[in-house]
Amino acid sequence: MEHITLLLAIVIVTALVFDFTNGFHDTANAMATTISTGALKPKTAVAMSAALNLVGAFLSIEVAKTISSGIVTEEGISPEVIFAALVGAILWNLMTWLIGLPSSSSHALMGGLVGATIASVGVSGVNGGTVVTKVLIPAIAAPLVAGIAAFLASRLTYKIGQNADAKATAKGYRAGSIASAGLVSLAHGTNDAQKTMGIITLALVAGGVLSPGSNPPLWVIVSAGSAIALGTYLGGWRIIRTLGKGLTDLQPQQGFAAQTSAASVILASSNLGFSLSTTHSCSGAVMGAGLGRKGGVVRWSTATRMFVAWGLTLPAAALVAAGSEFVAKQGDWGVAAVAAFLIGACVAIWFVSRRQVIDHTNVNDVDGDAEPAGVVTAAIAAVTPPPAGTPAQDIKTTIQAPAPAAGSEPATRPAAV
Numbered sequence: 114m115e116h117i118t119l120l121l122a123i124v125i126v127t128a129l130v131f132d133f134t135n136g137f138h139d140t141a142n143a144m145a146t147t148i149s150t151g152a153l154k155p156k157t158a159v160a161m162s163a164a165l166n167l168v169g170a171f172l173s174i175e176v177a178k179t180i181s182s183g184i185v186t187e188e189g190i191s192p193e194v195i196f197a198a199l200v201g202a203i204l205w206n207l208m209t210w211l212i213g214l215p216s217s218s219s220h221a222l223m224g225g226l227v228g229a230t231i232a233s234v235g236v237s238g239v240n241g242g243t244v245v246t247k248v249l250i251p252a253i254a255a256p257l258v259a260g261i262a263a264f265l266a267s268r269l270t271y272k273i274g275q276n277a278d279a280k281a282t283a284k285g286y287r288a289g290s291i292a293s294a295g296l297v298s299l300a301h302g303t304n305d306a307q308k309t310m311g312i313i314t315l316a317l318v319a320g321g322v323l324s325p326g327s328n329p330p331l332w333v334i335v336s337a338g339s340a341i342a343l344g345t346y347l348g349g350w351r352i353i354r355t356l357g358k359g360l361t362d363l364q365p366q367q368g369f370a371a372q373t374s375a376a377s378v379i380l381a382s383s384n385l386g387f388s389l390s391t392t393h394s395c396s397g398a399v400m401g402a403g404l405g406r407k408g409g410v411v412r413w414s415t416a417t418r419m420f421v422a423w424g425l426t427l428p429a430a431a432l433v434a435a436g437s438e439f440v441a442k443q444g445d446w447g448v449a450a451v452a453a454f455l456i457g458a459c460v461a462i463w464f465v466s467r468r469q470v471i472d473h474t475n476v477n478d479v480d481g482d483a484e485p486a487g488v489v490t491a492a493i494a495a496v497t498p499p500p501a502g503t504p505a506q507d508i509k510t511t512i513q514a515p516a517p518a519a520g521s522e523p524a525t526r527p528a529a530v
Contacts, residue, residue: 120448121320124192125313127199127455129340132309134206135218136166136344139305141352142215142375142395143297143345146368146402148476149357152287152294155348155473161291162298163346169302170338174310174328184223184248185230185315186238193441193448194229195316200455201225201434205426207462213351213359213471214419217390220426222308223248228431232438251382252390252423256397259378263398266370267405274366286365293372298345300379301391302338309337350471356396358477360419361403361411371395371402393423 143165144158153161202221209216223244230238274282310329313336317323323330329337357363363371375398379391396419403411437454440447 124196124316128312131199132340133344136341137347137349138206140349141356142391145353145357147294150365150368152290159348163342165298166302167338167342169299170306172303190319194233197229197438198225198434200437201430205430213355214422215392216422217392219390221430224427224430225434228434229438232435256393259394260397260401262374263371263401264405267402270366283365286369289369296376306341350476367402371398374398
């Protein structure tokens, strides 16, 4: 600790700020479905998630090692590069939080690190094979695997409980949803908190404090776990609203299926050292669970905006980080200018967010009418057998009813199991 310079201290503080934004940006991943289904009160949910994120930060360091010595080469990487990378990641986190879109904090960090490294030492400083195998491929595979698993799990839970008492099963699945949400929070701590640990460790190596290949020191683990836990407790209510109510409407059975599927994917990736996006996993699981209930609807306009944000995350964070690196490497005045820009942008985003406050009191409110079923939802409903005992006339009416106009209520609602 005694060898840490002022610049290195600035980098460490900035990394913890990123960790904090990662916490409130990703609270929705663990608790959106639990809050939207009423299994837990909003403040209770985020408090539980924060505690488990902190615990999860101590369970593994595999992802931290991938970040600190896998994505970019340690040789030639200076603290200014890491500082610029964090600036790009923080600003992307805050922008997507402002508009309430679930995006990947992990990919924002990866994009920032790659962009700043290329601006500093060129393309040779990036380990392209590691980026493809441990970042890009999991980014595509995670939502698909989690979505398919959640879809099948939802169908299975409804099938098993079709003859059971509705109130009794709903109560049981609420309890299961709480347990699975806790598992997601624990998994989030094992995956996302480690990314900040890896970044700080990389900065310490770049600053000559640690030797290349070193594991994160204990104080790094404690500080990173605490920062993400604090951010989680404050709650990213805007994104919780989108993931819990704006993407689809979930019942307790679906919430349990979505959380369990997402947690399984995240924990598996953490064990393998993949820098997985928990946002991609949880969002894919929510959509899969939404389609898993007969008559369930995924709001594809919201999903499309979310997919666009996913695609822009890496390049947007990389461009901001590259510009920040260009200024920061000019010397002390460059670092000061980038720091002032970051602070000013954060303050401006916060003031804009105050125009429409979303917190634990209105997080489950959804503006506007429900979006009608899209092509995928309608196709799945068309090949799904109706519930046992449904009158033939009701089935005919449901199938023949025309799609409602945008913004209107559907003429006939298919019965949900």
